[in-house]
Amino acid sequence: MSEQRLPATVITQKLVNQNAELTGTIAVSQLRRLAAVLCSSEGEAKVQLHFAIDDQRRQRVAAEVSCNVHILCQRCLKPMPLTLDSKVEAVLVASDEAAQQVPRQLDAVITEEGILNTQEFIEDELLLCLPFTSFHEYNCGLYAGSDETSQQPERRKPFADLADIMNKS
Ligand SMILES: [Zn+2]
Numbered sequence: 461m462s463e464q465r466l467p468a469t470v471i472t473q474k475l476v477n478q479n480a481e482l483t484g485t486i487a488v489s490q491l492r493r494l495a496a497v498l499c500s501s502e503g504e505a506k507v508q509l510h511f512a513i514d515d516q517r518r519q520r521v522a523a524e525v526s527c528n529v530h531i532l533c534q535r536c537l538k539p540m541p542l543t544l545d546s547k548v549e550a551v552l553v554a555s556d557e558a559a560q561q562v563p564r565q566l567d568a569v570i571t572e573e574g575i576l577n578t579q580e581f582i583e584d585e586l587l588l589c590l591p592f593t594s595f596h597e598y599n600c601g602l603y604a605g606s607d608e609t610s611q612q613p614e615r616r617k618p619f620a621d622l623a624d625i626m627n628k629s
Pocket of ligand 1: 533534535536537538540595596600
């Protein structure tokens with residue numbers, strides 16, 4: 461079943477008034493900043509957006525994103541699969557100044573002239589999900605057989621004897 465593409469931009473007022481839910485996909489290849497740090501720009505992000513007005517009459521959008529990607533393992537320099545998942549709830553604001561009025565615990569997304577750039581919004585969220593470091597879960601060390609935890613017999617501590625001697629004096 462192929463899902464439809466999410467529109468790259470949406471007019472928020474109508475969606476908010478309708479309490480609308482939008483679901484769709486965005487091709488990773490469309491997300492240039494994200495694709496730049498991945499091994500491949502194949503695949504797509506699955507996105508669900510829910511628009512609403514909150515009790516303080518603010519325009520809100522709740523987003524759920526999930527995207528399977530491949531990034532480079534920093535140990536073996538081979539691609540490794542990774543799922544980027546994010547849930548975010550943000551207030552839609554018209555300007556930078558308005559964004560600063562939004563309480564800190566909430567995210568703010570700027571909509572220019574009432575238009576939300578869904579692609580940019582989602583891409584920002586996915587970029588935030590990227591881990592600082594990425595390693596395969598299994599030990600994929602560059603040098604086979606140098607697996608420190610399982611291969612090496614217990615090492616003698618070269619200074620253990622010295623410590624003994626010191627203690628005796
Ligand atoms: Zn690896």
